[in-house]
Amino acid sequence: MAPRDGSQERTGTPDTVEKGMATINTLRIGVKAFVEKDGEKRKAEILSIQRKKGEPNYYVHYEEFNKRLDEWIPASRLDLSQEVEWPQPEAPTKKSQKSTAPAPKSATLPKQTAGQKHPRTSNTVATSRKNSESPELSTTTGNAAKPARSPLVGGKENRPGSDRSISVIAPEITTDTPKGEDSELDLVDIQDAAAAAKASNPQHQAPYSREEEIEKLRTGGSMTQNQTEISRVRNLGHIQLGAFEMEPWYFSPYPSTFTAAETVYICEFCLSYFDSNQTFTRHRAKCTLLHPPGNEIYRDSSVSFFEIDGRRQRRWCRNLCLLSKLFLDHKTLYYDVDPFLFYCMTTRDEHGCHLVGYFSKEKESAEGYNVACILTLPQYQRKGYGKLLIAFSYELSKREGKLGSPEKPLSDLGLLGYRAYWAETVTDVLLDHEKNSKDGKGSSEISVEEIGALSAMTTNDVLHTLQNLNMLRYSKGQHVIVLTEAVLEAKEKAKAKEKAKGLTKRRIEPARLMWKPPVFTASSRTWNW
């Protein structure tokens, strides 16, 4: 993740970063300090401070690390022998912007005068909160270190929540889905690209106003969202789901009182949520659901797929979205689930059909997306299920006779998953075609569009994949597709790995898909009936 203030400071006002030595008592929200992480010191920003049993705890975000690695640390892991960076005071010029920009970054910065530069102690912050004495989370808003200010904090985004114990704000990042102005991301040398992207100033991009963004959500039917939507501090502790326990990765708008619970229990089948073992156990005594509440449209020896209509199964789909929001950063729950279908993958045993992962899909996508959000639950990750989910989404597209592509942006894991799937699929198509032409069936040539038609991938995705795999070359005055050693080797490796694991390759068998593309009447689209 782009450091919130980092890029701004580095490029915009690099000289004004105020550095200095700090003590436990002078640390405050917004300070960037070095923190010990897995044996090395990394720069991290303090997002929240909370006292537990008298000891301060710090919620930190590591620069250049995904937010899912944000964590609470004790003071002992802070390295105060090095200088810290103090939060950026608001520049006078930005003050004037505040009134005009709908939701500018500057609006969320504290209105600090020169005289207020000295940091307040964390004690002040903590004790100023109403419930600071309770062990529950007592989070202060990002830069609003001044408690007196908090009710007045300007800008819509960081108005404290009405909840008494926590006020979590959206971050102030104005960077967004990049616009074309930005320097190109060269995928040949990704390190260079990263450097180039870092060098480019997010400020150059047209900021996405909140109004614009909501409008985009409203009209686009999107379930992904702008960075500005994301609440910065995780609100839940432990999650108990089925036979597993896990840490949530991101904020999810479960009932706000759940932040006080040590563990949130989630019923594996109906996905209802409970903040105590008692109520959860009572629920389990009554709940009779044993599989996702929809029609089974695919079944093979290991998995089943269920199709669920967001409008008909509103409660369940909301529950699913709340759960998946714990693991998807860019997902938004701003709008309701009605315009989506949810395709849920399960494994079976005598307990029931266990949810492994799902993807959502717009009933009608103007952009031709065949996936809106996609998630494999953490306990099932790295087992090949993600690829199966992706393969299934393309199988549906094939049945629809359409080319499809996932909605952008993808999460980091999503991107890697898709890249792997695309590489494998394109390679398979090419090997098949090569074999067929050697057997005398069909021509030896294949166009990019033909590859797309065979795999339901869009032309763009095919092209990107070919380029990323370095397969598109120019030889003897014409373009060719090269089955590179690297690609073939990767293929062999994957085969060997499967053999070693004793797994037969998981794949979707089209004959087992009992599905017709659902048709929605004009009234259901128009009236949301």
Added chain:
Amino acid sequence: MTRATTAAALGSQRIRQRKLNTRNGLGIVREDELEPIDDELQRNVPRIDTGIEKAEEQQVIPISSALEHHLQAALSASQAAAIGGKVAQIYIPTPDAVPSSIDYEKLYPLKYKQPHSYIRFSSTVEDVAGCPYDLDEEDEVFLRSMNKRKNASTQCSDVVFEEIMNCFEETAQSQQPWAAVDSPPVISYETTEETMDDYLDYAQKRFSKEIYEHWKTRRLEAGNKSLIQGLKFETGADTDDADPYVCFRRREVRQIRKTRGRDAHSAEKLKKLRKELEESRELLAMIKQRELHKREQLEVERQLFEQRTNLRQVKQNLPDQYKQGDEDILINQKPKKKPLEITQRMPNIQIPRRTDGRPAESDLLHLSEWHAEREREISEAIEEKIRQHQKWNEGFVDLTKAPLTPPSETGTGSTFRTATTEYLPTPPASVSSEHSGDGGMDFGTVNANKAESVAVRYASPSYDGPCHSQPSYRRRFGRGGRLLIDRRGMRMTQKENVDSAIADRYKYDDDDDENEVPRYYVDPFDTASMVFRSRILPGQPTQAQMQAMRAQREAALAAQAANHGNSSTRSSRQPGSDG
């Protein structure tokens, strides 16, 4: 980067690439098939102008993620692998999921049996998750102490407790949907009682008062907010927008192009829908009414049965001589059929029954009354017609005697003739009985017949006139060609003086009461009847006939039977008449 850029610059200098057309077929080659020089160049010039916007590509990854350390490492690793580098696959670190310590087997019992066919399922979470209120720790403390005061049989179970709490919660929610915003006072027990029937049965209700107090306490603690922890939905307040907990907002209805036709169409559809819903509502209300009546009926039947059982018991205990009797009230009697009633009910169908209390039948005419009325009207009309006709005929002498029904033109031979005025001519000597067939007398017979028929006609009417008392006769053919002779005017005025045997003989001949003249249709131009007429009327009856007639007349006269009457005398038909 430097190397790549230089190479790219070199490449673009040396090879001018065409833009890739995605529709053109591309050859598939192995790496070793490429010329080494090309390969060396290409390795560093993989980027072919595809016409795809660069920005588009960047949208795949959010810019923030693009800068993330672990993603970059993974991407560059795969990139390095793509161009032949040897790198270990890099995973993005994620917090691990670990097996839970909960008693999974107990919480999730082995209940699932996979059906043979693909599952089809449409129940919602609300349908299958049971009572939405879950007993929590605080409730349990309360419930324990409450049950402690009761004996084992009257204790409140967890399930009942949850049902009751849920009843209060849902009633509060429906009564005060905005409790979270405007914080009204907690609803009263009386309010909850109004809807309690919908949630609780009789057995559950006995705990409701006690549990209400507990519920009220908890609601007050929570600031009269719902005890079931729910999500934050939009409230319409400005704070919604910034509140990250507010989720699942209603998506505004997508605007559609409006046309008059579409509006009219939708309005029509809505009207139809409304009408149909109204109809089904009425239907259901009627069904409800019917079922209530059924219940009443069953109740009555039950009472009846009990009464009968009692009666039977009583009778059993009675002395033997009283045991008999009253059997009819012990069983259901078949209701007597009233077919008339049924026909009367036919028009009843259209009359709504429930609008007024009294039986609708009272307004209705009985069919018999209606018939009588019609009959009366008709006869009155006839009377009136007759009166008018008589008035119209006043001053005229009616010689036709049957003014409204003129005498039939047919059957001249069948009309009655006064017996006494006829003097049968003596048959000519030359005519023998053998000539009764179709002999050579035709000419004379026809002439005579003509004259006779005229004479007869003028003489025949007015049997109710002065000549009424004159006896008359008529011949006719009966079934099977039998010849019958009818007589009339044979009054037997002195019946009492008549010999009893004779009176008995003519007992049924008296047709005084007959007000209708029997009519016999005979074709006057029928050959057979003409032959007959020719033979009989002018006076060539056979001797036998003459004798028979004479004998009869004499017998009647001798008996002084003055009363007119009909006596049919059988006489065998003459074979010759067939000719």
